[in-house]
Structure formats: C-alpha cells, structure tokens
Amino acid sequence: MKTAKLILGEWNTKTIVGVALGAALFGVLMVFGGITVFTNTRLTTAFLVPVVVGALFGPLPAAVSAGLGNVVADFIGAWGYWFDWSVGNAVLGFFIGLLPVYGAIITKGKFNLIHAIIFVITGFVGNVVAFGLVTPLVTLALYGGELNITLAQAWAAGISNSVVLVVGGLPLLFALARVYASSTNLTKE
C-alpha cells in the first residue's frame, strides 16, 4: 500500500505545480539545451529534470513531466510531432523517478553510494525498456513503416541519455541531497 503511494505520488497542488514546472524545464532544455547527435535525436540535458522531479515527487510525476515535456518540446522545437518518443521518454522518466521507492529519500538528505549504484542501474534498464521496447512498439502502432529509423535513433538516444544521467544526474542528486540535509539540521546521536 505504501509502495503504491510512493509510485503514484501524492497529487496535491504542490505536485501539480512541480510537474508543470518540470515539463516546462524538460521542454526548454530539450530544445535549447542540447546538440544533435543523430536524425531527430539529441544529446540533451533534459533528462536531468525527471531526476529532480522524481526525487521530490516520485516516479509517476517524473514520467508525466518527461512525457508532457517532450510534447511541449515538439511544440516549440520545429522538428514535427513524435508521440512515440513522448511515450518512451515518459517510461524512462518513470524509471529515473523511482528514487524514493528504493529508499533514496532526497528530501530528507538520504542519498548514498548504494542509492547511486541503483540509480545508474535503473537508468540503464529504463533506457533499454523505454527505447528498446516501448518506443518501437508505439512507433509500429502509430507510424507504421518508420521502424528502421526508430531503432537506429533508439541506440543514439539510449547512449546519450545514459551518459547525461551518469555525468549530470549523479552530481545533481548529491547536490540536492546536501541541500535538503543541511536544511533539516538534525543529527542522530
């Protein structure tokens, strides 16, 4: 029961605003905060956003902000609409946002080496599931014949996202945990 609540997140006003902010950040970073590595695929810093949203609100809010953020990016990004990728990004956002579920409660300053290792593994698994399985399936359902290109894009996206998550995500999580740890200001004796 408690895990279910951790996964779904608590949808109060704060979560709603946080998800909206995350989606806006994701969209802006996807358009302006990256470089093209492949056709319609970018080495983007956007995936640092679901890391923060997941740490603060949980996996489902992280998934929503990544998916909606991708739609917003398609909206202002001038590369056309690719809803298959929005779904894939939402799935990856969910995996990244699992932080509180495995005990990395950032808002209480809890983030150690074991959490970091689990974070890297879930990020890797998330990339495989999101871009190796979910995105191609949605592509097949929505866009029919463009499967070849999607599979090639999936490799590029998976690798560049993993790099961003390890190089950017880990320092970000440690920084975030430090911020919250210092604000609680209590030590166990």
Place this chain on the structure above:
Amino acid sequence: MANNTMLINFKPNPSFLGRLNGSTKVPLFAVVLTAVLMSFDIRIIAPILLLSSVALSTLKPNKTILKASMIFFVVLNVINIILFWLVDPNVGSFYLGGDRTPLFNVGNMVLTQESLWYLSVRFIKIFTSFMVSLVFIFSITPSQLAAGLASLKVPPKIAAIISLTFRFIPDLANDFQLMKISLQARGLELDASKVNPLERLKRNITLLIPFLLTSFNRVEVVANALDLRGFGHQKKRTYYVEEPPTLADKLMKGLTWLCLFGVMSYVIYMNTLAPTQDMWAFWK
C-alpha cells in the same frame, strides 16, 4: 533566441483568431494538427500550409522571433532529412509501392525519385505542423488553453498542469538568461570566440545544476498562491477568460466539426476501402 518572453502571450492577440474563445481554438487546433499528421498526402497538407501561413500573417508575430525560428527550422530539418536519407537511401520505395527510379548518384549512393519525393513531402509535412503550432501558440494565452482543454472534458487539474507548463516557459527562459549574465559578470567565460565548444558545453552544464535547483524553489510559492485561491477544491470549475460564444466562435466551431468529419472519413476510408496504403505521388 534572446527574448523568449515573446513566444508565449499573456494578453490575447487582437486579431480575429486571438479573440476567439479557448474552447473554440483548442479543438480546432487538435483537429487541424491531426489532419496534418495522419497522412503523407500532399493534397491534404498543402492547403493547410497555405491556410496556416495566411493565419500566421494575420497574427502579426514578432519578426525577429519568426525569422530566428524559420532559420532554426530549416537548418535542423535539412540536417535531419540528410541523415535520414543516409541511414535508409531506399526509404521512398517502401512508401511508393516498391518502385525504384534512380535520378543521380551522390558518391556511391543513389538518390531515387521515390526517396526524393518522400523526403520532400516529409519536410513539407513537418513544416506545416510547425506552422500550425506557431499559429496556435501566437494566438492563445495559457488561461485560454486551460479553458479550452476543460471544454474538451479534460479534468481541471490536468488542464492546469498543461497551462502552467506553458506559463512557466518564459519565466524559466528569463531566469536562465539572468543567471548566465550574473555568472558571466563573476568571471565565467562563455564567449564563443574565447572558449572552445566542448569547454563551453561543459560550463553550460555546470550552470544548469544551480538553475535546476533554484527553479524548483518557486514550486512552493506558486502552489501556496493556488491553494490560497481555493485551487482544486471542486471537481469542476469555470474560467474567467471563457466568454459567451460570438458569431465567429460558432462559425469556427462548425468548421471544426466539418474538419473532424473529414479526418474521420479519411482514416476510415484508408483503413478499409482504399486499394493501396501507398502515398500519393504526382506521377502515379
């Protein structure tokens, strides 16, 4: 883009489209966008491109932003199209019944008539969807967007998430610009002529972490402001910007229904009666 604040409007555009209700604009946009996305048929896409260009000119958008986004669009999509062709040079044959008519060689690769046609139509299609999005974004305000989504029976909380997302974009862009300037004033060199691109990218990423952390500080402020105004207390709500429909609203609503009917009959026809799923080409 130096001034992203111009991208999202907070005041309704004074033109015909700007004065329509949110509940008129959102369904119209949804249907027109579906019409663009559903096919690779240039006979459907070209008229929409023409209409959206006319619509965009009536909105009188900021010229510099328009120019910047057009250049951005062309550069990005030309690169995308070329990469697409390099990955799969025979992509056109798949959509055009397997024919293969070589036009000329590029190095040791062959450009076929089918691929050229497919990639051009694809380029025009993406350009059209971009134009439709531009018309929408220049003609709507975040509040109208929320009202329009609510009229489509989207739950108010989800409508609020989507409209807040658009409302946040200019604020975030402004914040990032300010943070960049203030760190440059403290000696962080980001000038393209003085730092090599890789180092510049790295410095931009170091800039990003404090930016992300401070951005989420505003969540509490905005959430408190919303709570104080009784946000989410009831399942249903009304919208201040939603006015009684005018004649223009009713006419555009009728047009939306007409387009929806057209889109649905096209989809049904293509999936049942159509002899072939191949895309239309002028020589066939």
